[in-house]
Amino acid sequence: MSLQEQSADATAAGSTRSPDVAVVGAGTAGCYAAATIARAGYDVVVLERKTEEQAGHIACGDALKGADAFPEAISKEQIRPAFTNTGVDHGRFEIPQEDTVLEIPVPGELAVIDRWEYGQLIIEGAANAGSEFHYDTVVQDVTQADDGTVTGVRAMRRGEPLEYEADIVIDGAGALSLLQDKVDFSDSTFDTNVNYSQFCSAYREIVHVEEPVEWSDALVFKPTERAAGYLWYFPRTETEINAGLGFQMTEEPMKLVEDLKRDLRDRPEFAGARVENKLGAALPTRRPYDSAVAPGFMAVGDAAGHVNPTTGGGIAGAAYAGKYAGEQAVEALEAGDVSEHALWRYNERVMDHYGARYAALDVYNILSTAVDVDDLMGLLAAMPGDKLAEALYSGSTDIGMKLKLEALLKSRGHWGTIWNLYQTKRRADELLAQYEGYPSRPDALPNWQRQRDELMESVYETTGAEPKY
Numbered sequence: 001m002s003l004q005e006q007s008a009d010a011t012a013a014g015s016t017r018s019p020d021v022a023v024v025g026a027g028t029a030g031c032y033a034a035a036t037i038a039r040a041g042y043d044v045v046v047l048e049r050k051t052e053e054q055a056g057h058i059a060c061g062d063a064l065k066g067a068d069a070f071p072e073a074i075s076k077e078q079i080r081p082a083f084t085n086t087g088v089d090h091g092r093f094e095i096p097q098e099d100t101v102l103e104i105p106v107p108g109e110l111a112v113i114d115r116w117e118y119g120q121l122i123i124e125g126a127a128n129a130g131s132e133f134h135y136d137t138v139v140q141d142v143t144q145a146d147d148g149t150v151t152g153v154r155a156m157r158r159g160e161p162l163e164y165e166a167d168i169v170i171d172g173a174g175a176l177s178l179l180q181d182k183v184d185f186s187d188s189t190f191d192t193n194v195n196y197s198q199f200c201s202a203y204r205e206i207v208h209v210e211e212p213v214e215w216s217d218a219l220v221f222k223p224t225e226r227a228a229g230y231l232w233y234f235p236r237t238e239t240e241i242n243a244g245l246g247f248q249m250t251e252e253p254m255k256l257v258e259d260l261k262r263d264l265r266d267r268p269e270f271a272g273a274r275v276e277n278k279l280g281a282a283l284p285t286r287r288p289y290d291s292a293v294a295p296g297f298m299a300v301g302d303a304a305g306h307v308n309p310t311t312g313g314g315i316a317g318a319a320y321a322g323k324y325a326g327e328q329a330v331e332a333l334e335a336g337d338v339s340e341h342a343l344w345r346y347n348e349r350v351m352d353h354y355g356a357r358y359a360a361l362d363v364y365n366i367l368s369t370a371v372d373v374d375d376l377m378g379l380l381a382a383m384p385g386d387k388l389a390e391a392l393y394s395g396s397t398d399i400g401m402k403l404k405l406e407a408l409l410k411s412r413g414h415w416g417t418i419w420n421l422y423q424t425k426r427r428a429d430e431l432l433a434q435y436e437g438y439p440s441r442p443d444a445l446p447n448w449q450r451q452r453d454e455l456m457e458s459v460y461e462t463t464g465a466e467p468k469y
Contacts, residue, residue: 203257206242363424363463
């Protein structure tokens with residue numbers, strides 16, 4: 001039994017622990033937050049529902065972008081052993097409707113990883129920084145003071161009740177987190193405009209093939225039969241492929257397992273393949289939370305919508321969310337003030353780094369629910385790969401006149417979709433400008449939200465999509 005497990009056993013039988021910070025969930029955001037806080041000398045406990053062996057094992061596409069600039073609370077050298085393919089430098093977007101393969105350059109460092117090993121390594125890194133991990137611990141409720149401040153959580157571990165009293169609770173429990181159903185946010189600005197339709201349902205398998213795939217240096221994407229979904233084939237190695245698919249929950253449900261099996265069967269490189277490690281999950285394909293803080297409480301990573309809504313990529317964003325939340329927690333603890341105002345700077349840093357870009361990219365996710373899939377694929381086939389890469393990976397909304405003319409010449413009658421996309425780009429630019437003026441204090445948020453919501457009305461009018469929020 002590990003020292004961490006022994007420590008967790010000591011909290012059993014209805015006992016109470018009082019760390020400075022309780023982090024719920026041992027994912028990327030939770031581990032980076034815990035490591036940041038522990039390195040500052042504070043007592044932090046990470047509560048993880050899985051066993052020690054299974055912790056860090058989640059459904060994921062396994063593509064990791066931007067690892068060269070990850071926060072230092074857990075060093076890159078710590079996670080490097082999980083990098084199984086560092087030779088990926090572009091994407092291949094297959095468009096069967098147009099008999100086209102679009103080559104998309106991917107800027108910056110990109111790797112495909114073994115997600116379970118990565119998860120174990122970041123846990124090890126956070127533990128080395130001084131964090132304590134309690135496994136098999138299922139959080140069931142939160143505790144709050146009369147003024148609404150979150151003061152801890154209640155959990156069960158192997159049938160025994162536990163209580164954790166903490167100055168700050170950090171919610172890293174993933175998409176549609178249970179904790180947010182338990183907290184009374186009525187006296188805070190924490191974003192409660194969250195429902196299942198803003199999320200994606202995804203499923204993936206690890207597939208072993210006998211012969212190396214020729215596209216081992218690329219991330220392979222392919223549209224599903226509906227616009228708001230895609231299949232992926234991400235090569236962990238030349239013969240080990242992460243294959244999966246997902247769809248927006250606003251759409252009619254897909255038979256994920258059968259649809260993936262059908263596509264695998266139709267690809268000659270997967271003949272005789274061996275499939276293992278099947279997992280499904282929900283992930284946010286929405287804008288970041290307007291506010292992810294409440295008195296004594298912060299949400300990070302998937303639990304706060306910190307995911308690129310066009311690609312589903314969320315590892316790098318989660319790492320930085322953890323860093324920013326951890327640093328803000330330290331500042332609040334040092335000041336003896338865990339109010340919403342004291343934690344607000346965390347929101348600002350997320351929006352400044354990537355939240356504003358993700359909110360603008362969400363406009364294209366909204367558009368995808370309203371356009372005809374064949375028209376959209378025809379347009380994508382006409383787009384220069386570098387422009388598409390900028391939109392997907394850099395957050396650029398620049399599809400200027402040159403691109404419009406190039407697409408028009410190649411698009412074989414998709415003018416209506418081109419014009420719709422061009423107008424959507426203008427709406428995304430307007431929204432990005434609004435997010436760049438994100439407020440510096442909680443009491444300014446309602447007015448900012450009113451202005452943003454007016455812009456969203458024009459997004460729905462331009463795209464023809466049903467309101468998402």
